[in-house]
Amino acid sequence: MSSGSRGREGRINMEALTIPPEHGKSWYLALMAPNVKGPQYAWLDPSRLYCNQQAFMDCVEDLLQPFQNDTIDIIAGIDAMGFILGAAIANRLGKGFMTIRKEGHSCVETKGKAYSDYTGRQKLLEMRTDVVKTGLRILLVDQWIETGGTMEAAIALIEGQGGTIAGIAAICIEETKGGKRIKAKYKCSTCVPEHLQPQFNNKYLETFKAFETKNTVLKNKSE
Numbered sequence: 001m002s003s004g005s006r007g008r009e010g011r012i013n014m015e016a017l018t019i020p021p022e023h024g025k026s027w028y029l030a031l032m033a034p035n036v037k038g039p040q041y042a043w044l045d046p047s048r049l050y051c052n053q054q055a056f057m058d059c060v061e062d063l064l065q066p067f068q069n070d071t072i073d074i075i076a077g078i079d080a081m082g083f084i085l086g087a088a089i090a091n092r093l094g095k096g097f098m099t100i101r102k103e104g105h106s107c108v109e110t111k112g113k114a115y116s117d118y119t120g121r122q123k124l125l126e127m128r129t130d131v132v133k134t135g136l137r138i139l140l141v142d143q144w145i146e147t148g149g150t151m152e153a154a155i156a157l158i159e160g161q162g163g164t165i166a167g168i169a170a171i172c173i174e175e176t177k178g179g180k181r182i183k184a185k186y187k188c189s190t191c192v193p194e195h196l197q198p199q200f201n202n203k204y205l206e207t208f209k210a211f212e213t214k215n216t217v218l219k220n221k222s223e
């Protein structure tokens with residue numbers, strides 16, 4: 001099986017399920033497909049890398065690496081995409097997983113925290129009240145941190161119930177005011193190497209060019 005298709009300009013667009021024979025650190029970020037739907041959707045979407053068994057495993061390992069020697073009692077994940085990574089991390093560590101949900105989805109007693117996120121809309125996160133106790137060490141997981149509004153609401157819910165944030169894991173923490181504030185205060189892990197961080201902040205990855213090439217070829221073929 002080839003590890004990708006080459007467009008006219010020779011750029012490699014990695015097939016979703018292929019594991020390249022040689023893959024360096026964070027190789028799986030190149031699996032991310034560009035946003036073709038416009039700004040009403042999250043601008044960078046890592047979900048294609050979850051489809052690749054090796055990419056998903058490597059992503060989880062990378063996120064856990066800084067916490068190897070730390071005490072973690074439980075993983076908490078933020079609705080919705082944070083559930084995927086959070087549950088995978090919990091499973092890998094042999095720990096339990098607690099959901100932090102968006103408004104109106106919990107049928108148990110919860111506390112809520114209002115926030116606004118990258119959309120600018122007012123939202124509410126809700127967390128159950130029967131799990132977190134003083135000193136419980138929680139690894140808080142989400143797919144992405146942009147403005148930091150969502151993550152800071154989740155932190156407030158956990159700390160408000162006496163929990164300790166053992167760490168924060170997200171594929172990317174953008175270098176926004178909120179992102180920097182979170183990084184300064186908590187131990188964080190991400191999958192984005194320093195040299196790629198500017199591309200993530202600008203919401204455009206060099207690897208997207210390979211998809212553009214492929215799309216051009218496909219479009220020309222159908223003409």
Ligand SMILES: O=P(O)(O)OC[C@H]1O[C@H](OP(=O)(O)OP(=O)(O)O)[C@H](O)[C@@H]1O
Nearest residue numbers: 080081117118143145146147148149150
């Ligand atoms: O840092 P912020 O500006 O608060 O944005 C980050 C949040 O936005 C995304 O979720 P989103 O609510 O778009 O949708 P999801 O339900 O697909 O996870 C992401 O997974 C974070 O939860």
Ligand SMILES: Nc1ncnc2[nH]cnc12
Nearest residue numbers: 042043044045118144146
């Ligand atoms: N820029 C972004 N990319 C992916 N997911 C996001 N969630 C919020 N902002 C995002």
